[in-house]
Amino acid sequence: MRAVNFVCNAPQAKAVALVGDFNHWDPAANPMKQMPDRSWLLMVELKHGHHRYGFLVDGVLTLDPRAQGITRSDKGERVSLVPVS
Amino acid sequence: MKTTATIGKKPRAHNPVPIRAAPNKGKVHPVLIYPFKQPAQYSDLEALYEMVARLGRDSARYARPLTVMDRKTHYSKKADREFLSFRENTVARYSEIVDAWCVDTCQMWNTGLGKAFEHGKPDDVYWLIPGDFDYGTSVGQEVLSRLHDLPEIVLELDQDVCIGEIAADHSNPKQLIDTYGTFALLYTWFPDEAEEIRQFTERPRSEFFAVRHSFLEEILAKRWYPYEQTVVMLLHAVSSSKRISRFCVGNISDLPEGKESLASAIQQVERTERVLKSLWRDRHQAEKDWLDRYRVLEVQSEQVRRAALVVLGNLMT
Numbered sequence: 284m285r286a287v288n289f290v291c292n293a294p295q296a297k298a299v300a301l302v303g304d305f306n307h308w309d310p311a312a313n314p315m316k317q318m319p320d321r322s323w324l325l326m327v328e329l330k331h332g333h334h335r336y337g338f339l340v341d342g343v344l345t346l347d348p349r350a351q352g353i354t355r356s357d358k359g360e361r362v363s364l365v366p367v368s
Numbered sequence: 369m370k371t372t373a374t375i376g377k378k379p380r381a382h383n384p385v386p387i388r389a390a391p392n393k394g395k396v397h398p399v400l401i402y403p404f405k406q407p408a409q410y411s412d413l414e415a416l417y418e419m420v421a422r423l424g425r426d427s428a429r430y431a432r433p434l435t436v437m438d439r440k441t442h443y444s445k446k447a448d449r450e451f452l453s454f455r456e457n458t459v460a461r462y463s464e465i466v467d468a469w470c471v472d473t474c475q476m477w478n479t480g481l482g483k484a485f486e487h488g489k490p491d492d493v494y495w496l497i498p499g500d501f502d503y504g505t506s507v508g509q510e511v512l513s514r515l516h517d518l519p520e521i522v523l524e525l526d527q528d529v530c531i532g533e534i535a536a537d538h539s540n541p542k543q544l545i546d547t548y549g550t551f552a553l554l555y556t557w558f559p560d561e562a563e564e565i566r567q568f569t570e571r572p573r574s575e576f577f578a579v580r581h582s583f584l585e586e587i588l589a590k591r592w593y594p595y596e597q598t599v600v601m602l603l604h605a606v607s608s609s610k611r612i613s614r615f616c617v618g619n620i621s622d623l624p625e626g627k628e629s630l631a632s633a634i635q636q637v638e639r640t641e642r643v644l645k646s647l648w649r650d651r652h653q654a655e656k657d658w659l660d661r662y663r664v665l666e667v668q669s670e671q672v673r674r675a676a677l678v679v680l681g682n683l684m685t
Contacts, residue, residue, distance in 0.1 A: 352615035
């Protein structure tokens with residue numbers, strides 16, 4: 284397992300959650316915490332491999348523009364990719 | 369909105385390809401495309417074949433790599449001892465050499481992917497690795513350290529194709545060619561597919577990719593074009609609803625600009641147009657009104673190409 288920091292810079296958002304294959308896209312599983320600079324941060328432990336994820340910004344699935352990759356979820360939505368080695 | 373995901377504390381290690389337990393899935397077939405023009409220095413190829421040697425040690429995961437070498441390259445260097453030594457002691461040691469007479473690089477791809485496919489099985493993945501990249505530089509080392517992600521993404525996430533993208537700033541010649549040439553022409557001939565492709569990549573001519581056995585079987589059965597085959601493959605992928613991923617394998621913004629000459633850029637735009645026109649005709653020539661539609665598109669395409677050449681001329685000279 285490796286610790287991965289996810290950062291979402293959505294200063295106006297009321298709530299941001301991290302969703303992905305690793306939490307079965309559950310909006311309640313990984314809420315992100317707003318930092319003093321108004322960005323949203325969460326560290327999660329992920330196993331080795333490639334993980335699909337996205338940010339739910341006030342309920343809207345949002346890509347990570349700085350993600351290393353892009354693919355589609357099983358529902359066909361465009362989502363981000365993070366490698367963990 | 370700016371977002372990012374970073375691995376905590378330990379940055380990703382550069383270069384070494386992780387040796388892992390073989391997954392209960394298919395094998396990865398690396399297909400290397402030896403540079404058509406032998407570089408004077410071997411440092412880039414040495415770095416590449418160091419990685420290939422590591423792949424060879426993980427035979428549970430990787431099939432024996434193939435290196436496609438054009439016979440013209442071989443014959444032009446047949447009296448060059450350094451080349452012959454490198455070929456025998458490095459290339460042939462760590463990979464199986466496929467000697468072939470090829471009209472262009474995409475024929476080398478066709479030869480290598482086709483040969484690997486004949487040895488492959490339905491769960492396997494084929495991984496194209498171009499040899500003409502500065503792998504010996506720090507940027508190249510970074511690319512080498514990430515290339516293995518492409519076949520792994522196809523295997524782990526059950527994708528049909530994963531395109532490796534090299535990030536470049538907007539003034540990079542390759543980016544200029546794709547912005548003003550490739551995409552402008554794609555939007556002319558295949559607007560719906562162009563929109564979908566752009567959702568995944570800004571570099572639809574990338575030479576870095578990995579492709580699943582079943583999708584490779586489909587594209588090998590279709591007409592293979594002598595150039596810009598990645599664009600053709602992506603068009604097939606989009607129109608047949610294949611699962612596409614894109615993964616950034618590095619960043620070349622640190623490299624000196626201006627490597628592509630204007631003449632080369634013009635050639636690349638012209639080739640792209642030629643391929644798209646041929647592909648469009650292949651797809652539509654059975655339709656009743658195809659010729660009228662083709663003539664309209666051809667006029668638009670010529671305008672797009674001329675505009676691209678003016679823009680590239682202004683920006684690259």
